[in-house]
Amino acid sequence: xxxxxxxxxxxFVSGMVSGCGGGDSVASTGTPPTVATVPxxxxxxxxxxxxxxxxxxTFNALSTRYTGVSxxxxxxxxxxxxxxxxxxxxxxxxxxxxxxxxxxTSASGQSPDAVIADVVQPDFTEAxxxxxxxxxxxxAAISRRGDDGVRSSGFVYxxxxxxxxxxxxxxxxxxxxxxxxxxxxxxxxxxxIPTSGTASYTLDVNGQELTGPLGxxxxxxIVPSYSGNGTAxxxxxxxxxxxxxxxxxxxxxxxxxxxxxxxxxxxGANGYAGTFSFNDAGAFKGSVGGWFFGPQAQEMGAVFSAxxxxxxxxxxxxxxxx
Numbered sequence: 001x002x003x004x005x006x007x008x009x010x011x012f013v014s015g016m017v018s019g020c021g022g023g024d025s026v027a028s029t030g031t032p033p034t035v036a037t038v039p040x041x042x043x044x045x046x047x048x049x050x051x052x053x054x055x056x057x058t059f060n061a062l063s064t065r066y067t068g069v070s071x072x073x074x075x076x077x078x079x080x081x082x083x084x085x086x087x088x089x090x091x092x093x094x095x096x097x098x099x100x101x102x103x104x105t106s107a108s109g110q111s112p113d114a115v116i117a118d119v120v121q122p123d124f125t126e127a128x129x130x131x132x133x134x135x136x137x138x139x140a141a142i143s144r145r146g147d148d149g150v151r152s153s154g155f156v157y158x159x160x161x162x163x164x165x166x167x168x169x170x171x172x173x174x175x176x177x178x179x180x181x182x183x184x185x186x187x188x189x190x191x192x193i194p195t196s197g198t199a200s201y202t203l204d205v206n207g208q209e210l211t212g213p214l215g216x217x218x219x220x221x222i223v224p225s226y227s228g229n230g231t232a233x234x235x236x237x238x239x240x241x242x243x244x245x246x247x248x249x250x251x252x253x254x255x256x257x258x259x260x261x262x263x264x265x266x267x268g269a270n271g272y273a274g275t276f277s278f279n280d281a282g283a284f285k286g287s288v289g290g291w292f293f294g295p296q297a298q299e300m301g302a303v304f305s306a307x308x309x310x311x312x313x314x315x316x317x318x319x320x321x322x
Contacts, residue, residue: 038062038083038266038271038272038273038289038290038291039062039083039084039085039271040190040266040269040270040271040291041060041062041085041187041270041291042060042085043058043059043060045060045186045187047186048186048295049158049159049186050144050157050158050159050160050161050185050186051158053093054091054093055093056090056091056092056093056094057090057091058088058089058090059089059090059091059184059185060085060184060185060187060291061085061087061088061089061182061183061184062082062083062084062085062182062183062184062289062290062291062301062302062303063082063083063084063085063086063087063102063180063181063182063183063303064080064081064082064083064084064180064181064182064303064304064305064315064316065080065081065082065087065102065178065179065180065181065305065315066078066079066080066081066177066178066179066208066210066305066313066314066315067079067176067177067178067179068176068177068210068311068313069171069173069174069175069176069177070174070175070177070210070211071173071174071175072174076173076174076311078210078307078311078312078313079313080286080305080306080307080313080315081305082287082289082303082305082315083273083287083288083289083290083302083303083305086102086103087100087101087102087103087180087182088100088101088102089101089142089163089182089184097116098116098142098163100116100140100142100163100165100180100182102165102180116140116141116142134170135168135169135170135175136167136168136169136170137166137167137168137169138165138166138167138168139165139166140163140164140165140166141163141164141165142161142162142163143161143162143163144156144157144158144160144161144162144185145157146204146319146321155202155204155321157185157293157299157319157321158294158298158299159185159186159293159294159298159299160183160184160185160186160293160294160299160300160301160319161183161184161185161319162181162182162183162184162206162301162317162319163181163182163184163317164179164180164181164182164206164208164317165179165180166178166179166180166208177210179208179210179315180315181206181207181208181303181315181316181317182303182317183290183291183301183302183303183317183318183319184301185293185299185301186293186294186295187270187291187292187293188270188291188292188293188294188295188296188297189270189295190268190269190270192295192296192297193236193265193269193270193292193297194236194297195236195237196236196237197236197237198233198234198235198236198237199233199234199236199297199322200231200232200233200234200322201231201232201234201299201300201320201321201322202229202231202320202321202322203229203230203231203232203243203245203318203319203320204227204228204229204318204319204320205226205227205228205229205230205245205247205259205316205317205318206225206226206227206316206317207225207226207227207247207304207314207315207316207317208225208226208314208315208316209225209226209280209312209313209314210312210313210314211312225249226247226248226249226257226314226316227247227248228245228246228247228248228256228259229245229246230243230244230245230246230259230318231243231244231245232300232318232320234265234272236265239264239265239267240262240263240264240265241261241262241263241264241265241272241274242260242261242262243259243260243261243262243276243288243318244258244259244260244261245258245259246258246259247259247278249280257278257279257280258278258279259276259277259278260276260277260278261274261275261276261277261288261304262274262275263275263288270291270292271289271290271291272289272290272291272302273287273288273289273290274287274288274289275287275288276288276304276305276306277306278306280308282308282309282310282312283308283309284306284307284308284312284314285306285307285308286304286305286306286307286314287304287305287306288302288303288304288318289302289303290302290303290318298321298322299319299320299321299322300318300319300320300321301317301318301319301320302317302318302319303315303316303317303318304316304317304318
């Protein structure tokens with residue numbers, strides 16, 4: 001296995017690192033997907049924390065996904081989907097490996113599954129990349145470290161982790177790409193979610209954008225990624241939340257973009273959902289949805305998807321701690 005330091009600030013070439021998906025699909029027309037609610041976690045929590053050693057578990061995971069074709073003049077046939085619980089993130093203690101899976105096939109026609117083996121516990125920051133064959137590539141990464149490689153928080157999360165998995169293959173008009181992004185871990189029981197008061201979380205954000213190639217590296221298209229920080233404010237009595245922050249755009253670092261999100265908490269359940277937006281040479285608008293993690297909602301994790309009027313799409317993860 002090729003082990004890489006997971007960092008969304010590293011250039012994600014078409015076949016270098018990854019994300020998660022499923023859910024309701026929305027073609028990218030500049031009209032944001034509507035998300036009124038987010039699915040509640042339903043699986044039993046096996047590992048109370050992500051500190052090792054871990055037992056085998058199929059985690060509660062929330063995911064989002066994009067598919068499309070990157071061409072020399074832009075993007076085609078882009079679709080974003082999620083937030084949803086369609087993807088699967090599981091850990092096998094016998095082989096010390098993670099299996100990341102989303103239903104169906106990817107835009108490149110490959111199996112949308114990825115395996116990350118030989119994971120170093122408990123402070124894992126792991127990636128794997130398969131050799132490209134005839135231009136067909138795949139890769140995956142998981143982490144519970146807030147270090148985004150550009151503006152490091154240095155925080156290691158106890159209850160939530162995030163990951164991405166990716167595949168690409170040449171087509172007649174360009175490169176077909178699929179990116180999945182997910183958060184997973186020890187979700188908070190619904191009866192432990194506060195019903196009054198407020199809480200703020202410090203955020204670490206990682207994302208990926210599908211756009212026209214910005215050049216090549218090792219024969220693969222370079223596509224931009226984002227990493228950044230922010231804050232989230234939850235008002236449990238009012239049932240509302242907001243998020244604000246900034247993300248560095250790679251490979252155009254130190255260029256940065258600001259993001260914002262707002263929405264509502266699920267009533268009587270672990271969940272929150274709303275709108276997400278940022279501006280990168282045009283307005284991106286979309287959805288965000290997430291869960292609380294830890295026995296007393298000490299941490300949070302969410303996924304976002306957004307699209308621009310020119311067909312560009314983006315997906316990513318947001319994790320936060322009190």
